Amino acid sequence: MSGDGTAIKVISVLGNDYSIKVPEGKDADLTASALLLKRLLAETKAQSPTLIGERLLVLTALKLCARQVELEQRHRQEIERIEGAVSARVADIAGLIRQA
Template identity: 55%
Template sequence: MILDSDTTKVISILGNDYTIKAPEGQEQALMDAVTMLKSALSETKRSYPTLIGDRLLVLAALNLCSKQVELQRQHAEELSRYEEQVSATVEVIEKTIAQG
């Protein structure tokens, strides 16, 4: 007998139910994503009260993607800055060892 380690969840978004399998250990991540999407839908609906259905969903998804792109850009900048700091520290250590 093969056991399926995925957990099936039924979520409701904009009045539609979706059955989604979450890999074992990822159930909370799925529920967090659902909460984030529902929050984005609510925010988008407040800003654009006439939008409904797919248009509302697409705009909310684009807003989430836009935030993700900005976070990735910030992360890349911070990573570059940290790499420069590490390189500078390594240079100082190398000079100190060479003098020592």
């Protein structure tokens, strides 16, 4: 552990080791992220067996980014839906207050 609350953790991806600074308490997140990456790399490799190295990493990264974009869009839609419901409730309450 360094003085700034980070530790160095080594993960291995496609036979290469990477030393990564990890904030205190985030070891499990990095481990889960590395396992997800390895699983997705294996899935991409199974779908495109001729891909190796950097090309495999780039295609996998693009798939991850596509998932992230989709999740962000769904999240935005859900926020809009909730905001609409809250606005409707506020309008209902305001109407009840005016009637009282």
